[in-house]
Amino acid sequence: MNLGALSHLPSGKTAAETTASSTAPQTVSPSIPAAAQRGASCRKHHDAWLGAYVRTLVVLDALVVTAAMLIAYVLRFEDATWSPPTVAGSFSPSYLAVSVVLATAWFAALELGRTRDHRELGSGPTEYARVFRVSWQLFALVAIIAFVLRLDMARGYLAIAFPVGVVMLLGARHLARRRLVARRRAGSCMTTVLVVGEPPKAADLIEQLGSNPASGHHVRGVCVTSSAPMVDEVAGVPVLGGISDVVAAAEQIGADKVAVTGSEVLTSKAVRQLSWDLEGSGVELALAPGLAEVASPRVQTSLVNGTALVHVDEPQFSGSKYFIKSVTDWVAALVLTVALAPALVGIAALVKMTSPGPVFYKQERIGRNGVPFLMWKFRSMSVGAHEMRHELSHLDEGQGALFKVKDDPRVTPVGRVIRRYSLDELPQLFNVLRGEMSLVGPRPNLPDEVSTYERHVHRRLYVKPGLTGLWQVSGRSELSWEESVRLDLYYAENWTPFGDFLVLLRTIKVIISPTGAY
Incomplete structure (x- = not known):
């Protein structure tokens, strides 16, 4: 639960x-008046910090939506004269008036959409998802209204306002949540x-x-x-x-x-x-x-x-949602491969120059529905490392089906660096382009590891393995096998596109500040 x-x-x-009517195993303290006073004091303190936090979110939301509309207006109509530009059509309000109305509507939508509901504060993904859903629904409504009223609104104006506003809203919520979580870890709020x-x-x-x-x-x-x-x-x-x-x-x-x-x-x-x-x-x-x-x-x-x-609802492992995920994965992997091409070439050169052997290491892993495939990585170990695995079995610190050695003697000096920052995983973008992997999903295991799976663990094979996933951004090698399986099964049965987006953002944070990687 x-x-x-x-x-x-x-x-x-x-x-x-x-x-x-029941006989209590142990009744409450008879000094209820004094206890009740302490309880009322605690509740008053709770209401105080909660009210202050909600007011902070109100101010942040107001500032962000105002800034987003201002940025969209300035960037789209930077050459505007003192005469404000107007929307083309039978009804032609000025874009300045549109910005004011849209900012007000956005702020109201965040309230009506219960994005500041105290029961979701600090929850992270649920809170972020509500902010995103309310925002895109508002802009979809704006598009419908513009169509009905035959308003020819500048597409660039909306194309700037929506992503800028959403990113700023999520960023502001994230900063507020970090502060709240820090206080909670200290025992307050x-x-x-x-x-x-x-x-x-x-x-x-x-x-x-x-x-x-x-x-x-x-x-x-x-x-x-x-x-x-x-x-x-x-x-x-x-x-x-x-x-x-x-x-x-x-x-x-x-x-x-x-x-x-x-x-x-x-x-x-x-x-x-x-x-x-x-x-x-x-x-x-x-x-x-x-x-x-x-x-x-x-x-x-x-x-x-x-x-x-x-x-x-029964978990779904196929259908239009998964088709969209595959297309999105392929497009994103292509863009990332092109953007990271210099880094890929540089890492490949370092691997080649610092240790004998091939640049890439290809290993058979088990993919969706148990289909094997060759997973690509930059080689971070000496040649023949897999054959040495049995010799190091007494050093195995992994749990369950995972084989992990913290100070693995097979790892090369360059390999230690690229493994720590997960740079050795970048060639798996090629696996994503080939349709064998997804950007986000359970990590692919070796065939002999899969052979030790308990029956319920096989459910993680119902979806494509991922370049990153929930357990990688939740502790990586520091997690137990049971916890890793729990996170993978949760992802396989409950994933959402927005959830994938949040995992990718958390992956960037993990790469920049690596913990639990070896």
Whole structure:
């Protein structure tokens, strides 16, 4: 279960009594007034930093969209006289007026599109995706309006405003997020959470919420169901009571959010009553349906006779989306190959001059649907390195099917440098041009590594292997085999074009500041 799978309900509190009658394994502290004061103070602090952060985003968005429209206006109409240029057509507003209207509409769209929703702040990809989606939808609407009103708007004007604005918006959000994440890693700007449910499921949720401090969730208490055995704590978090004590426990610890996991006792009627009890308190209610490794694009919610059903779409591994991905990969690889040609030639010369042997190293790897292919790399090891692998098996630091030696004696001096900055991988652009690889995807493994795969790991072969991927930008060789597999399977089942774009951006950062590469 991850936080992205939480389905939020309206928050608040009334005097209604909870319908769930249970005997708490451990009741909350009797000194509720003092505890409640501390809890209220914590919630007030949370609201203060959250409000300040949202206001910062409001100011940044306003400055960015204004700057984007100004840049587009100046660059497109740099030769304009004191008479402002106007849009051609039956209705001919000035481009200055259009810029003001479009900037205002863009700013409003960012608000209406919930890009500053506090539940997504600091989430990274989800927040960025919302900003991108709202922006392109706005410009698509502008194009439709221009067509309907027969306005012949300058294409260069929009072609400048959209990419410049999006890049600046994402850049501003990234800088704001980095600051927020730094503060969260230091223990501030956190959302206090009370988890409700059976101990095993509550423990899983606590582990997930605490696995990434950047998400900003700090679980300070647990309320367990009456069917659970008597326990004092769950996953190191104190148990504050049972179902009937949720509201009091939330008040005691100053919870900003109550996260409910699945339980036989927590019926729909009990959850509805809990939402009523929290009404007006400022405490959010979130339901954790237990959907592990499922991204939000595959999750749809519908109402059937007043009951919310969460639908999970089946993963797709073919179709128009993958065709577009292949075309985009080929075009991008061609552009990158031409742009990086001087660097490719320079690295090839260094490899040739500093160690005997060929410039390129071709090795059989397993591609999509288990089809083998020859993967290209700049040679970073001495000739015959693969045959020496068995001699170094006692030095293997890899896990699972991966073979890794940190201070590998087979690596040449130049090889250590190009491996550290992943420059040895650049010839795989040729594999992308041949249709054997993608720019982003799971890394291709050796045949003998694939032969050791467990059944579920074979799912990573449903998509083309990539030149870079999620695990490369999430720790590289420092990750365990299990974590690498988890990231690869998550990518294979949940990838999106915008997600690929973010992985490529993170790859640039990893190359510039390499960690975990050897």
